[in-house]
Amino acid sequence: xxxEATKSARKSAPKPADRRAGARAPASSKPKPASNxxxxxxxxxGAIIAAAMDEFIARGFAATRLDDIAxxxxxxxxxxxxxxxxxxxxxxxxxxxxxxxxxxRLWATPPxxxxxxxxxxxxxxxxxxxxxxxTRRGDLVRxxxxxxxxxxxxxxxxxxxxxxxxxxxxxxxxxxxxARGEIQHKxxxxxxxxxxxxxxxxxxxxxxxxxxxPLDALEMFRVHLDLIFGERRTA
Numbered sequence: 001x002x003x004e005a006t007k008s009a010r011k012s013a014p015k016p017a018d019r020r021a022g023a024r025a026p027a028s029s030k031p032k033p034a035s036n037x038x039x040x041x042x043x044x045x046g047a048i049i050a051a052a053m054d055e056f057i058a059r060g061f062a063a064t065r066l067d068d069i070a071x072x073x074x075x076x077x078x079x080x081x082x083x084x085x086x087x088x089x090x091x092x093x094x095x096x097x098x099x100x101x102x103x104x105r106l107w108a109t110p111p112x113x114x115x116x117x118x119x120x121x122x123x124x125x126x127x128x129x130x131x132x133x134x135t136r137r138g139d140l141v142r143x144x145x146x147x148x149x150x151x152x153x154x155x156x157x158x159x160x161x162x163x164x165x166x167x168x169x170x171x172x173x174x175x176x177x178x179a180r181g182e183i184q185h186k187x188x189x190x191x192x193x194x195x196x197x198x199x200x201x202x203x204x205x206x207x208x209x210x211x212x213x214p215l216d217a218l219e220m221f222r223v224h225l226d227l228i229f230g231e232r233r234t235a
Contacts, residue, residue, distance in 0.1 A: 045083045047073045049097060052090050057139045061091060061147045061154065092157050099137055100161050102127075107169035117177035118229045124170075125199065125221040133202040133217055141203050167192045182229055198224045 051073035055064045066087060070077040084090040106127060111120050132138050148155030170192040177183035188194060202217035209215075226232070 041082075044073075044075055044079060048075065048080055048083060048090070049094055052094055053098070053136065053140070056091065056094070056143060057136060061087075061143060061151060088151070088153055091154055095140065095158060095161060098140060099132070102131055102137070103162055103165050107165065117173055117180060117182045118225055118232075120173055121170075121195065121225060122222065124173075125225075126218060128199050129202055129217045129221070133199065133206055138203045138206055141200075142207050145200075145204065166196065170195050177229075185228070188228070195228065 048069065051069045052064075054072060055069050059068070064087065066080055067077055069090070070080055073080075080090070084093065106124055115123075132141065144155060144158050148158070171189055174183060174189045174192055174195060178186050178189060198217070198221045202215065202220070205215045205217075
């Protein structure tokens with residue numbers, strides 16, 4: 001009886017846990033959700049773009065190296081290639097995020113009721129001077145003017161995304177001004193570049209000559225509009 005009881009106890013006793021089972025047990029920490037990974041990736045991309053702007057403005061497009069951008073952004077050089085295929089695509093993204101939204105906003109904003117075409121153009125000029133000519137966006141425009149001839153792909157991209165939209169919007173305003181009788185020179189619609197010329201002068205002057213002769217860009221633009229629309233009548 002004793003032997004039988006012993007055998008029965010051995011059969012009924014629980015087996016020790018397999019030590020290897022612990023290796024298959026789920027980790028205590030849960031995997032981080034995809035949304036967190038996407039947020040971190042977006043943060044890294046933003047840091048790379050910000051670093052690229054600093055480097056491009058400081059060194060110019062040709063002299064900027066991806067190694068310098070990676071160092072400034074605090075990422076490995078290989079991380080840049082997860083987001084951009086080369087320096088040109090990175091610069092294009094910089095234009096797409098820093099300047100294109102402003103151009104879109106400028107021409108998407110409906111005019112104030114009763115506003116004249118001159119008022120609309122002057123509003124455009126004020127926004128451009130405040131948000132481009134006197135900011136780091138202006139540095140990007142100057143960089144394109146200086147190095148665009150050496151990098152036609154960059155200049156072509158800027159023309160498609162920024163210049164062509166700006167000219168189309170300005171041409172539409174000129175045509176409206178002609179239809180209303182506010183603009184007498186009908187051929188001006190063929191050359192909207194004339195209307196926006198002071199904006200480009202302001203961008204270039206700001207970096208090259210403002211320390212010698214500060215320029216009141218908005219007042220210059222108003223005088224330019226007097227030549228096109230005629231001087232404003234004062235009460």
